[in-house]
Amino acid sequence: MDHEGSPPFRAVQPGFRWDGVAYMPYKQDGSAPFKDISRQVLFHEHDLNCELRYFEMDAGGYSTLERHEHAHAVMILRGSGQCLVGDEVRPVKPFDLVSIPSLAWHQFRATAGEPLGFLCMVNVLRDKPQLPSEEELAALKERPAIARFLEG
Template sequence: MYQNQENNQVSETWMIGKKEGAENFAFRYYQLSPGSHSKKEQHPYDHGLLVLQGEGEVLLGDKTHPVSRGDIIYIDPDLLHQVNNTSEEPLGFICVIPARREKEGKIVWAEEGIKFD
């Protein structure tokens, strides 16, 4: 769990990954408290999101799109992105990423200016 700049909580649960024997992907669940958002980031791999509960917005590049339960979002490699909970209820989504993310490239947390090689 981490707190964003507004001091709202974002929980991250690794559901499937290397520990479970997954060689090609990782499966995570995020829950954003009302008014909260994920980190704004970009990285050299694509991934997908499935919204399970709540409503909000997803920033993809320079465009913002509404999202709600059942929506599936594809995020291109190197595309700046962020999920925002704009509702009064928790926003929960699954994130599927390639396993190679741990081996390749860097992740840039845009809002903090931190780079991980």
């Protein structure tokens, strides 16, 4: 029987890596602002219409501040940090769950001193992220907690 998508089993390796899973620097084309983050696609399953990815940022690193039409779900696996979802900034730690609704601004930041790693589940077919305009960024920064978060 041919198996499309991911192989049926891949063993974990040290350092939050998995057999047969490519370790990729995140968005190396310079299309979005981020710092010290990597991505691994753990599952890409057309039959399930989803993709499970593992992102990890080095201590002090952060993901892109973005929004998009597709919703996604995140589970923190290692480290601690903060996340912005919509108009809230929250601390995150291992096994916390974060739901990111459609068109909500979001970003993850690793606490200085330790990496932050998380699983992210999204649709296989999804829209491209939108970056904030200068006006949208200024509006976000009108909230003191978000301004402090974005300034790192």
